[in-house]
Amino acid sequence: MNETTVTLVGNVATGVEYRETPMGGVARFRFAVTARRWLREQAAWADGGTSFYTVSAWRALGANLAASVTVGDPLVVHGRLRVREEERDGRRKTFVDVDAVAAGHDLSRGTAAFRRAVRPVAAAERPSDDAQSQSGMEASVTPAPPSVEAPTPVF
Amino acid sequence: MNETTVTLVGNVATGVEYRETPMGGVARFRFAVTARRWLREQAAWADGGTSFYTVSAWRALGANLAASVTVGDPLVVHGRLRVREEERDGRRKTFVDVDAVAAGHDLSRGTAAFRRAVRPVAAAERPSDDAQSQSGMEASVTPAPPSVEAPTPVF
Amino acid sequence: MNETTVTLVGNVATGVEYRETPMGGVARFRFAVTARRWLREQAAWADGGTSFYTVSAWRALGANLAASVTVGDPLVVHGRLRVREEERDGRRKTFVDVDAVAAGHDLSRGTAAFRRAVRPVAAAERPSDDAQSQSGMEASVTPAPPSVEAPTPVF
Amino acid sequence: MNETTVTLVGNVATGVEYRETPMGGVARFRFAVTARRWLREQAAWADGGTSFYTVSAWRALGANLAASVTVGDPLVVHGRLRVREEERDGRRKTFVDVDAVAAGHDLSRGTAAFRRAVRPVAAAERPSDDAQSQSGMEASVTPAPPSVEAPTPVF
Numbered sequence: 001m002n003e004t005t006v007t008l009v010g011n012v013a014t015g016v017e018y019r020e021t022p023m024g025g026v027a028r029f030r031f032a033v034t035a036r037r038w039l040r041e042q043a044a045w046a047d048g049g050t051s052f053y054t055v056s057a058w059r060a061l062g063a064n065l066a067a068s069v070t071v072g073d074p075l076v077v078h079g080r081l082r083v084r085e086e087e088r089d090g091r092r093k094t095f096v097d098v099d100a101v102a103a104g105h106d107l108s109r110g111t112a113a114f115r116r117a118v119r120p121v122a123a124a125e126r127p128s129d130d131a132q133s134q135s136g137m138e139a140s141v142t143p144a145p146p147s148v149e150a151p152t153p154v155f
Numbered sequence: 156m157n158e159t160t161v162t163l164v165g166n167v168a169t170g171v172e173y174r175e176t177p178m179g180g181v182a183r184f185r186f187a188v189t190a191r192r193w194l195r196e197q198a199a200w201a202d203g204g205t206s207f208y209t210v211s212a213w214r215a216l217g218a219n220l221a222a223s224v225t226v227g228d229p230l231v232v233h234g235r236l237r238v239r240e241e242e243r244d245g246r247r248k249t250f251v252d253v254d255a256v257a258a259g260h261d262l263s264r265g266t267a268a269f270r271r272a273v274r275p276v277a278a279a280e281r282p283s284d285d286a287q288s289q290s291g292m293e294a295s296v297t298p299a300p301p302s303v304e305a306p307t308p309v310f
Numbered sequence: 311m312n313e314t315t316v317t318l319v320g321n322v323a324t325g326v327e328y329r330e331t332p333m334g335g336v337a338r339f340r341f342a343v344t345a346r347r348w349l350r351e352q353a354a355w356a357d358g359g360t361s362f363y364t365v366s367a368w369r370a371l372g373a374n375l376a377a378s379v380t381v382g383d384p385l386v387v388h389g390r391l392r393v394r395e396e397e398r399d400g401r402r403k404t405f406v407d408v409d410a411v412a413a414g415h416d417l418s419r420g421t422a423a424f425r426r427a428v429r430p431v432a433a434a435e436r437p438s439d440d441a442q443s444q445s446g447m448e449a450s451v452t453p454a455p456p457s458v459e460a461p462t463p464v465f
Numbered sequence: 466m467n468e469t470t471v472t473l474v475g476n477v478a479t480g481v482e483y484r485e486t487p488m489g490g491v492a493r494f495r496f497a498v499t500a501r502r503w504l505r506e507q508a509a510w511a512d513g514g515t516s517f518y519t520v521s522a523w524r525a526l527g528a529n530l531a532a533s534v535t536v537g538d539p540l541v542v543h544g545r546l547r548v549r550e551e552e553r554d555g556r557r558k559t560f561v562d563v564d565a566v567a568a569g570h571d572l573s574r575g576t577a578a579f580r581r582a583v584r585p586v587a588a589a590e591r592p593s594d595d596a597q598s599q600s601g602m603e604a605s606v607t608p609a610p611p612s613v614e615a616p617t618p619v620f
Contacts, residue, residue, distance in 0.1 A: 001501040002474045004516065005315050006546065007162040007233045009257045009467045035547070036466040040348060051469065051548035061263035068266045076231050076257045078162045081471065081546075082500070083516035083561050094559035096548050102164045102231045104259025105269040108216035111223045116265040156346040157319045159361065160470050161391065164312045190392070191311040193505060206314065206393035236316065236391075237345070238361035238406050249404035251393050317472040317543045319567045371573035378576045386541050386567045388472045412474045412541045414569025415579040418526035421533045426575040 004081040006098060008033050008053060009106060012073045018066035027062035029069075031055045031077060031098070055079070057100040060117060065103060074106040159236040161253060163188050163208060164261060167228045173221035182217035184224070186210045186232060186253070210234070212255040215272060220258060229261040314391040316408060318343050318363060319416060322383045328376035337372035339379075341365045341387060341408070365389070367410040370427065375413060384416040469546040471563060473498050473518060474571060477538045483531035492527035494534075496520045496542060496563070520544070522565040525582060530568060539571040 010033035018027045035048035055077055057065050069075065079100040086093055105112045165188035173182045190203035210232055212220050224230065234255040241248055260267045320343035328337045345358035365387055367375050379385065389410040396403055415422045475498035483492045500513035520542055522530050534540065544565040550557055570577045 001510075002498055003500045003502075003513075004471055004473055004498055005162075006469055006471050007160075007231075008469055009233065033467055033469055035468045035545070037468075038348065038350060040353070043350070043353075045466075048468075049547065049549060051546070052550070053548065057262075064262040064264075064266045068262055068269070073269060074271075076162075076233055076259045078164065078231055078233075080500070081516070082514065083518065084514060085517070091556065094561065096559065096561055102261045102263055104231045104261050105267055106257045106259050107212075107219040107223055108257055109219075110269055110271040111219045112260055112267040112269045114223070114228060114260040114265055114267045116229075156355075157343055158345045158347075158358075159316055159318055159343055161314055161316050163314055188312055188314055190313045190390070192313075193503065195503060195508065198505065198508075200311075203313075204392065204394065206391070207395070208393065235345070236361070237359065238363065239359060240362070246401065249406065251404065251406055315472075317470075317541075319543060367572075374572040374574075374576045378572055378579070383579060384581075386472075386543055386569045388474060388541055388543075412571045412573055414541045414571050415577055416567045416569050417522075417529040417533055418567055419529075420579055420581040421529045422570055422577040422579045424533070424538060424570040424575055424577045426539075 006079065006081045008055075008075075008077045008098065010034065010075065010077075012069055012071055012075060013052065015071055016066045016069055018062060024059045025062050025066075027057045027065045029055055029065075031075070051096075053077075053096050053098050055098045055100050055103075057103065061100055061103065064117065065100075068105075074109040075103055076106050077103040079103075161234065161236045163210075163230075163232040163253065165189060165230065165232075167224055167226055167230060168207065170226055171221050171224050173217060179214045180217050180221075181214075182212045182220045184210055184220075186230070206251075208251050208253050210253045210255050210258075212258065216255055216258065219272065220255075223260075229264040230258055231261050232258045234258075316389065316391045318365075318385075318387040318408065320344065320385065320387075322379055322381055322385060323362065325381055326376045326379055328372060334369045335372050335376075336369075337367045337376045339365055339375075341385070361406075363387075363406050363408050365408045365410055365413075367413065371410060371413065374427065375410075378415075384419040385413055386416050387413045389413075471544065471546045473520075473540075473542045473563065475499065475540065475542075477534055477536055477540060478517065480536055481531045481534055483527060489524045490527050490531075492522045492530045494520055494530075496540070516561075518542075518561050518563050520563045520565050520568075522568065526565060526568065529582065530565075533570075539574040540568055541571050542568045544568075 008031060010031055012029055013032040014030040016027050016029045018025060031053045032050050033053070034050045036045045037048055038044075039046050056062075057079075077098060077100050079098040079102075082097045082099070084095045084097065086095065163186060165186055167184055168187040169185040171182050171184045173180060186208045187205050188208070189205045191200045192203055193199075194201050211217075232253060232255050234253040234257075237252045237254070239250045239252065241250065318341060320341055323340040323342040326337050326339045328335060341363045342360050343363070344360045346355045347358055348354075349356050366372075367389075387408060387410050389408045389412075392407045392409070394405045394407065396405065473496060475496055478495040478497040481492050481494045483490060496518045497515050498518070499515045501510045502513055503509075504511050521527075522544075542563060542565050544563045544567075547562045547564070549560045549562065551560065552558075
């Protein structure tokens, strides 16, 4: 409830750090989004500055990101946004986190050879619930892949 | 103004059709999104049905999608949503279109080897404006890649 | 999981129909979104056509919409998008539905006098879960209002 | 291009500050979003913490927000997200800004009496372009209200 969802289109700004935790593996990296806007009067693009986010990805998404992504790669990242304020070294710091739900290389910048993961029978390959990826306290159920009946193409 | 932006997480449901037009190349395919929800009382997942969309992608994104994607592939698609109604064969039909701005293989389902496109010096590799991808009537400017100064990782 | 969330900015296109159901009250209306885009070369706005959606709102949101909204009102509607296909009169028809999670009058078009609902002690005033608003099969818990500690304004 | 759009559902956390600038009036306030998640195993809601944003709204939206909103009001805010880092007093500070495009009282929490603004003939009542609200350097054109032909209700 009241989750804030964002989709970021930008570039990986730091190496992907991957580590195992009792709740499953997690990948983390900084992500840079540079907006551009068209200025009508000047008929020119203006650079809107670069926004940096810390992206976390759990379990299968985290492992696959760690295996597939390097610094500079263009990505589309879809996830939950959160802004945290914490004391660090006696100072109040602000952290802007995105807990990724789905992410992939942005094909407007290049091509990709994709290899689908083989699903282990009983394992939790994919965060199967919103709450889970943060709490890690729940049994995970691998959802069946969506049965896509080939629809008549309608263009 | 008043654009409706969506991010779809789902699977390619038909082959990608790619064709050249005077406004540049365009890729089109049907895309299936199957939502699942957690039912609290029953403590079970409910399938929310499958929604189908027609995705269009212009220029570099279209060409790279055509080169990288096959039926069944899991994708993240970010773009502009539009619902059109048209007479066809004497009947009113409804079309639900997404004009993709960015898209990539969903790494929660597998791994990808990404190859960045080499940018031609003067060519329009990327739709550089919202209006353009539909109107195709504008000169295109290849935006400079964002200059990502490596930031200090802050986790 | 894989929910498609949208935010629509547009106008109420039909009267709000409100009815009681065993799962609680529901308001329904058609909603029109007209996108405009800036055409760079022509230096003019292009009308991107009008998209129509059927918006449903359950319980408190539905009742308050029915009490507050009339045809033509500009709204911001945030909710879950779904595209359904059904046989009707021997024809396949497409329905584009938004199950609203939050909605309000767009203050870029006018002013509003808001009156907060008094929360009944034990009642479920607000859809407290995603699944609930459609399934209606779960006990509802009124979430405590967010305790907003007045933060130091940082501009 | 690469704009990050968000929709925030939460509460106004500070008084709305409104001031005139050479580029038009602007309203600013802090906004609090408290996410809640359903923990499956515990069958309970978890509070996901409160995220704070600084919302800016220009011109008509700013003036109408200033006239309609008080601390604590529940709002839906739709706009462009930006994360800025700046030196202040010798320290690096992070600012999380949302430039609102549309916003309204969340009718899941109460009712509203809306009064549509009378549009001055030649005035710029509404930010008519993305770039404008930040650059303020462009002539503004009041878009004609969308001509909503009453559609046949299809539920």
